[in-house]
Amino acid sequence: MKDFAVLLCNGDRMGDVYPEPLMTRMKELCEVYPVLIKKDEMENHREALKKAKYVFSTWGMVQLSEEEIKEYLPNLKAVFYGAGSVQQFARPFLNLGIKVFSAWAANAVPVAEYATAQIVLGGKGFFLSCRRERDGGHKAAAGFSNSLPCNYNIKVGILGAGMIGKMMLERLKAFEYEVLVYDPFVPENVIESYGAKKASLEEIFATCQVISNHVANLPSTVGMITAKLLASMLPNACFINTGRGATVDEAGLIAAMEACPDRCAVLDVTMPEPPEAGSKLYTLPNVFLTPHIAGSLGQEVARMGKYMIEECEALLSGHPTRFEVSLKMLETMA
Numbered sequence: 001m002k003d004f005a006v007l008l009c010n011g012d013r014m015g016d017v018y019p020e021p022l023m024t025r026m027k028e029l030c031e032v033y034p035v036l037i038k039k040d041e042m043e044n045h046r047e048a049l050k051k052a053k054y055v056f057s058t059w060g061m062v063q064l065s066e067e068e069i070k071e072y073l074p075n076l077k078a079v080f081y082g083a084g085s086v087q088q089f090a091r092p093f094l095n096l097g098i099k100v101f102s103a104w105a106a107n108a109v110p111v112a113e114y115a116t117a118q119i120v121l122g123g124k125g126f127f128l129s130c131r132r133e134r135d136g137g138h139k140a141a142a143g144f145s146n147s148l149p150c151n152y153n154i155k156v157g158i159l160g161a162g163m164i165g166k167m168m169l170e171r172l173k174a175f176e177y178e179v180l181v182y183d184p185f186v187p188e189n190v191i192e193s194y195g196a197k198k199a200s201l202e203e204i205f206a207t208c209q210v211i212s213n214h215v216a217n218l219p220s221t222v223g224m225i226t227a228k229l230l231a232s233m234l235p236n237a238c239f240i241n242t243g244r245g246a247t248v249d250e251a252g253l254i255a256a257m258e259a260c261p262d263r264c265a266v267l268d269v270t271m272p273e274p275p276e277a278g279s280k281l282y283t284l285p286n287v288f289l290t291p292h293i294a295g296s297l298g299q300e301v302a303r304m305g306k307y308m309i310e311e312c313e314a315l316l317s318g319h320p321t322r323f324e325v326s327l328k329m330l331e332t333m334a
Helices: 020-029 039-051 066-072 090-095 104-124 126-136 138-146 163-172 188-193 201-207 227-231 250-259 298-317
Strands: 004-008 031-037 054-057 078-081 099-102 154-159 177-182 210-213 238-241 264-267 287-289
Touching (some): 004 039, 020 031, 031 039, 054 298, 090 099, 099 298, 104 126, 104 154, 104 163, 104 210, 126 138, 126 264, 154 201, 163 177, 227 250, 250 264
Parallel strands (some): 004 031, 004 054, 054 078, 154 177, 154 210, 210 238, 238 264
């Protein structure tokens, strides 16, 4: 007899994350309750929830207290979360000994792909070359491009060597960069195994041509990229942020961009997001904003559902799982 599973989510992305082929596979593994349950509907589905041993969800996962979990999900063994950060809901489940699995590694793939592309483009001066070609003509754009060292023997800084950071380091092996990494939680020998060097924030900001931020959004990291660090950037450096806007001193970033027009900032995230109306981030010619597109979009989101179906299959068959989250991990992960 198959174990019973429920779909528990307040959001509207379940069909994207678990499209029909994945739902078919889910039903082969478990007896799946045919109704998507939202928090305000839990009372109407009390009997189904009581039987559930597994929950599948994604963005909009229902947040429950330990008391609510005990009341509505007394037989739950695991939550399979087909999205990234579990910070908003995981602790009560983990405190009760319920396993939580996250597809953060699947969501890391498009971020690493996107940020690697931006590093290469940033090193080549692509962003300001495009803008100067438009605003100042071909000669101005070419003059700027020719002033850069471009993508040979430059220093590239990676902030954060978690899942995304490590994927970045693996990809950057293909380039002739000197890669410096800031992450106080990752041992130096691990960084060196990727052909990179561990470094301080001060060294990275003062010496790197391109800097890419992947630091987790935690209370301890708010504002850690200070105005002083940003002001120390090379006069034609490129700062890329696909991590979180809260880690950056926004006023300091604006001041650093105003001080050196040959610097550029490529911001997929800001704080707040989007920036407030009237923010200089909209008008500075060396700031480039994108609407948080680095993570999983379009068909990419189904990769996260696939990872969770594979985790469920591994758990049911007694094979090792790959993406279980622990309370300890929540101290440092996004």
